[in-house]
Structures are given as structure tokens and as C-alpha cells.
Amino acid sequence: MRDILGIQKQLLPDLLETMKKRYTILHYIRVSGLVGRRTLAGSLNTTERIMRGEVDFLKEQGLLEVEASGIRISETGRLLLEQIEPLVKDLFGLTELQEQLRLHYNLKQVVVVPGDSDVSAHTKKELGLVGASILRKHITQDEVIAVTGGSTMAEVANHLSPSTALKGCIFVPARGGLGESVELQANTIASTMAKKTGARYRLFHVPDQLGEEAYQSLLQDGSILEIIAFIRNARIVIHGMGEAMLMARRRRVDAATTAILQQDGALAEAFGYYFDRRGIILHKMPTVGLRIEDIQEMDCVIGVAGGKSKGEAIAAVLQFGHEDILVTDEAAAIEMVQNLHLGRHSLS
Structure with missing residues (x-):
């Protein structure tokens, strides 16, 4: 070819x-x-x-x-x-980027779309289109699918369509609600995905970030424990990835913790965990929902994120080593590959 x-x-x-x-x-x-x-x-x-x-x-x-x-x-x-x-991916030079990332991070599949979603709404829509397509391919009947919040996940939801194969499936939020616009919260995205596909959904009406006392109190509530157990039964998760400091601001992390994250070199956030460039967990927020050990037991973990500004953050999450599939854009992929060549994300 x-x-x-x-x-x-x-x-x-x-x-x-x-x-x-x-x-x-x-x-x-x-x-x-x-x-x-x-x-x-x-x-x-x-x-x-x-x-x-x-x-x-x-x-x-x-x-x-x-x-x-x-x-x-x-x-x-x-x-x-x-x-x-x-053929077109070869023309745009994306095939080589995909293969370099797939091999380095030992992933089952990498899909790179043209452009930079930092500056192009169209590129972010394409991330959503590809993310939706991959999700459909990996869902079997009667699955529980966990989803996170964010603008990229909202685009994935927008590009799903009715499917008889998905009618027995249940979409659930991976964690509680983030203090942001309702349409970007995991609850909303899970319900949108269900409505778009003809599947069912369950909601999780719990704040994303909790104080320790509130956290322990919730874990004594039978109805809360029941939905948590249901969410942790998911076999597929599709999620976004964020820059650590940006997500710390969005999650209203206190100044002292933010300073520690910055000092320790936090680059990425996913599922309420903060990672450094080696993929080491630096901090975990007291949230209810999916835990890292649940992610490790999943049949299929799909990460969807793009934009040049997120290149290092995506690489940090991949270094943790529990992703199966990555959907990203050209700008983020180039940033990641350039960092690989500089040895900035090696395990040594």
C-alpha cells in the first residue's frame, strides 16, 4: 500500500x-x-x-x-x-502515529483522527464519532457500561444511534456528579447514551467530591451501596482524561492539596485519581463510584481524549497501563510521540 x-x-x-x-x-x-x-x-x-x-x-x-x-x-x-x-490515514501520516503509540503503550487499538480538538470543534466531534463507533463494536448484549463526564464524552453520546443489540444494556455513570454544567455530567451522558441507543440507564445522585465524614456516611446507606455495587459490575468503561491542574480547579480541590499535586508533578486526572508522568498515582479524591481496582478488572477500557494541551496527560494515564483502546487526535498523538523520542515518558 x-x-x-x-x-x-x-x-x-x-x-x-x-x-x-x-x-x-x-x-x-x-x-x-x-x-x-x-x-x-x-x-x-x-x-x-x-x-x-x-x-x-x-x-x-x-x-x-x-x-x-x-x-x-x-x-x-x-x-x-x-x-x-x-489509505487516507497513510496519506495524512496517521497510521504510523497509531502504531507507535499502540506498541509503546501495549494497547489493543489506537485510532488517531486528523486535527487538534483544542482549536477545532469539528475534531472534537470526530473524536465522539470514532469513540461511539468503537463502543458499539465492543458491546455485547446485556452489558453494563460505565461512562464518565466531560465535553468529549458528550460528543460520544451525540454520535450513538438506535441499536437492537444494545436494548438489553444499561448505561451508568462511573462516579458522582461534577460541579459543572448539567449536560456534561456523567449522569446526563449515561442517560443520553441510553436514550440514543434504546438501552436503559441508572443514575447516581451523589456529589463527586465529598468530605471524609460525608463520604463515610454515604457508605452506610443501603440504596447508595446498591447502586455502587451495580456500577462496579460494569465490564466496559469509556472515559475521558484531563490535565491535572485544570481538573483540580474544576473539582474545587483545596489549595493545599493542589499545591502538593503541583509539587509532586501531577500531569493527569482520570476517575478522581491524579497521575505523574510515570503513571504513578499521586492522589485519590474521596469519591464514590468506580475505583482503580474496578478498572483493572474491566473487559474493555476505552479512553477518548485529544488536543495538543492534553498530550502529556493522556500519556501519563497510559503509563498507568490499564487502557485497552485509545481514541485521540493528531495534535495529541504528535505531542505524545515527540515526548517518547525525548525519553520523557520512559519507565526508567
Whole structure:
């Protein structure tokens, strides 16, 4: 495949550029669902005149459907994208990034999408699209699936769709609610995923961060213990990863603990645990829900996170060593691979 691509790049460079351009258009429309021509042209940095010509061509090929309300991808276009994805990943240089990360962190699968979700809402949507696709592939009937909160997980939920295979499944929040907008809380995302797929859900009405006295009190409540046991019965978890200091602010961690985290070199947060660059746990918040030992027993752990700013944080969580699948973006992947080359994430 790569030899053929090399020959094409030398003999037919214009052909490859045209293919990349048209793939980008199709892919953008697929992720967006329905989009206007003007929005499409602006988002892909081209003129409406040029975009009109490309859309007309792709429509003639049966790859797009043009309606009064906007442009959407056809089923033929969707299938074509799936077929040529490996080729396009080679063209964009993403295949090598995926393989380097997969081998270094001993993962079952790594998927890298183009772009940087720090600066592109479209890239974050694509993380959600791919995360949803991978989740569907790994769910069997009557599963309990735990999910965390955050904007990336909300995008995963948005891209799920009805499935008869998922009707017996139950989505649950991995932990209590974070003090942020309701739509980004794990409870909301779990219920959205269930409604989108036709599955069921259970909610967990407990604050995410608790004082020690409140924490111990909750653990004496029978109904709370019952839902905790149910959540810990999950065999699949899909979760985001955050930068340690940013998450400490969002979780309203006290100043003294924040200073200790900073001093100890905390880079990442996941599930209420803070990790340094070696993947060592530095601190655990007193929260109820999934514990690290529960994660270690999972059949499938899927991490979805991107953005150049999160490169080091994602690497720190991967160093802990209990992820199975990573979905990330190009900017984060490049940051991680560059750090690997510098030896900044070696175990030595």
C-alpha cells in the first residue's frame, strides 16, 4: 500500500491532493450530519464557488444528498469513507502515529483522527464519532457500561444511534456528579447514551467530591451501596482524561492539596485519581463510584481524549497501563510521540 502511495505521490501528486480534498469534504459532512454549503466552504477554508463544484461532483457520484435544508452524506458515501479510511490515514501520516503509540503503550487499538480538538470543534466531534463507533463494536448484549463526564464524552453520546443489540444494556455513570454544567455530567451522558441507543440507564445522585465524614456516611446507606455495587459490575468503561491542574480547579480541590499535586508533578486526572508522568498515582479524591481496582478488572477500557494541551496527560494515564483502546487526535498523538523520542515518558 505504502509503495503504491509513494509512486502515486511522484507521478500523480495532483490526484492525491484531489482525493484528500474530497475525502475531507465527505468526512466533514459525515461528522456534521447536515451542513450548508456556505458553512462547509468557510470551515474548510475555500470559496463557495469551488465548494459548489466539488459538492456537485460528489452528488453526481451518488456520495452526497443535497436538500433545501443542507447537504448530507449518502449511504454510498458513508461506505466509501469506511473503505478508503486506511489509505487516507497513510496519506495524512496517521497510521504510523497509531502504531507507535499502540506498541509503546501495549494497547489493543489506537485510532488517531486528523486535527487538534483544542482549536477545532469539528475534531472534537470526530473524536465522539470514532469513540461511539468503537463502543458499539465492543458491546455485547446485556452489558453494563460505565461512562464518565466531560465535553468529549458528550460528543460520544451525540454520535450513538438506535441499536437492537444494545436494548438489553444499561448505561451508568462511573462516579458522582461534577460541579459543572448539567449536560456534561456523567449522569446526563449515561442517560443520553441510553436514550440514543434504546438501552436503559441508572443514575447516581451523589456529589463527586465529598468530605471524609460525608463520604463515610454515604457508605452506610443501603440504596447508595446498591447502586455502587451495580456500577462496579460494569465490564466496559469509556472515559475521558484531563490535565491535572485544570481538573483540580474544576473539582474545587483545596489549595493545599493542589499545591502538593503541583509539587509532586501531577500531569493527569482520570476517575478522581491524579497521575505523574510515570503513571504513578499521586492522589485519590474521596469519591464514590468506580475505583482503580474496578478498572483493572474491566473487559474493555476505552479512553477518548485529544488536543495538543492534553498530550502529556493522556500519556501519563497510559503509563498507568490499564487502557485497552485509545481514541485521540493528531495534535495529541504528535505531542505524545515527540515526548517518547525525548525519553520523557520512559519507565526508567
